Amino acid sequence: MNDELILETISVTKNFFGDKSSGVNNITIFIPKGKITAIVGESGSGKTTLLKLLTGTLQPDSGDVFFKQQPLPPRSTGLTAQHATITMVTQDNHDMQMAASVWDNVCKGLPTSDVNYQLQKATQALNLLGIYDLREQPFGKLSGGEKQRVAIAKALINRPEVLMLDEPFNQVDATYREGLQHDIRQIVKEWGITVVLVSHDPAELLSMADELIVIKEGEIVENASPEELYHSPKLLYTAKMLVSCTELTPAEALVCGIKTKRGTVVVYAEHVQIKKSMGKGKWHVKKVLFKGFYEELVIERREVELRVINYKLRKYKKGSTVNIKITKYYEFGKWL
Numbered sequence: 001m002n003d004e005l006i007l008e009t010i011s012v013t014k015n016f017f018g019d020k021s022s023g024v025n026n027i028t029i030f031i032p033k034g035k036i037t038a039i040v041g042e043s044g045s046g047k048t049t050l051l052k053l054l055t056g057t058l059q060p061d062s063g064d065v066f067f068k069q070q071p072l073p074p075r076s077t078g079l080t081a082q083h084a085t086i087t088m089v090t091q092d093n094h095d096m097q098m099a100a101s102v103w104d105n106v107c108k109g110l111p112t113s114d115v116n117y118q119l120q121k122a123t124q125a126l127n128l129l130g131i132y133d134l135r136e137q138p139f140g141k142l143s144g145g146e147k148q149r150v151a152i153a154k155a156l157i158n159r160p161e162v163l164m165l166d167e168p169f170n171q172v173d174a175t176y177r178e179g180l181q182h183d184i185r186q187i188v189k190e191w192g193i194t195v196v197l198v199s200h201d202p203a204e205l206l207s208m209a210d211e212l213i214v215i216k217e218g219e220i221v222e223n224a225s226p227e228e229l230y231h232s233p234k235l236l237y238t239a240k241m242l243v244s245c246t247e248l249t250p251a252e253a254l255v256c257g258i259k260t261k262r263g264t265v266v267v268y269a270e271h272v273q274i275k276k277s278m279g280k281g282k283w284h285v286k287k288v289l290f291k292g293f294y295e296e297l298v299i300e301r302r303e304v305e306l307r308v309i310n311y312k313l314r315k316y317k318k319g320s321t322v323n324i325k326i327t328k329y330y331e332f333g334k335w336l
């Protein structure tokens with residue numbers, strides 16, 4: 001890797017109460033400076049534990065965490081200059097005062113109460129996140145999306161070198177989310193900040209991250225760019241994190257018109273096309289899931305289920321039948 005590294009973990013293990021299936025085991029990762037690295041994995045896979053190790057909030061049982069090639073001290077020993085340059089935004093807003101104004105909450109992130117300094121820094125941070133007009137509002141009265149903007153403004157006010165975001169857009173509605181994601185990407189690029197992001201949202205992971213780290217049961221299983229992992233995942237687990245897809249045994253594949261001797265295949269929903277056909281189709285439409293500008297259909301034939309992305313809204317009803325063509329499928333390591 002040619003990128004300059006800002007954070008590293010070398011063979012880090014952190015278990016809780018001696019239970020090896022909790023926390024993370026033997027994690028070695030490299031976080032490049034000025035990039036957005038996303039940690040992705042199913043619930044309970046160890047994402048938050050890893051973030052806390054990277055901020056010094058948790059201490060490893062074994063292994064080392066380095067910030068700019070220096071060991072990262074535990075936060076419990078007091079905030080050092082290294083910690084001050086790593087900030088974390090979580091979903092719970094536990095460090096926000098609900099009755100206090102946006103302005104006062106954001107200013108609490110500053111190291112001094114000098115009024116002129118506060119005026120300059122808070123104005124800049126609030127403008128950056130597009131919430132200057134909300135400065136006098138009590139924090140508790142804001143919407144979920146506005147609260148997230150305030151939390152990020154507070155985290156950015158001291159111009160940190162690393163911003164950790166744990167599911168930052170969870171409570172933000174879809175229309176507002178894209179704007180916030182775009183703004184964060186913009187700020188990160190302009191300021192050269194490093195971001196470590198935890199997310200479950202495939203669209204967010206693919207559009208925001210420069211690097212993806214895939215974690216399963218406390219261990220790193222894949223690590224590459226979003227494009228690489230989307231197009232050539234080594235594991236079905238990774239594919240499922242990034243795309244709507246179905247795994248088929250050779251017998252199930254045959255029901256879909258795919259002959260394979262090698263083993264299971266994976267079909268991405270976007271590679272299933274509905275064909276124009278006369279009369280009754282072979283596949284039953286079991287579910288029509290509204291996704292905004294497209295629908296996801298769940299179709300079934302001989303107990304095999306497939307997912308289909310359909311842009312012709314309301315054309316296919318639950319209970320109707322269709323015929324399909326699979327344009328592409330994946331045998332691990334190879335597209336066919």
Ligand SMILES: Nc1ncnc2c1ncn2[C@@H]1O[C@H](COP(=O)(O)OP(=O)(O)OP(=O)(O)O)[C@@H](O)[C@H]1O
Pocket residue numbers: 016017021022023024041042043044045046047048049050
């Ligand atoms: N303080 C703790 N005490 C005991 N077990 C813990 C503690 N923190 C985490 N764990 C366990 O360690 C594992 C990883 O937890 P972690 O919160 O890091 O996962 P996660 O991937 O962030 O999950 P989610 O996506 O649900 O937030 C889980 O099995 C969890 O129960």
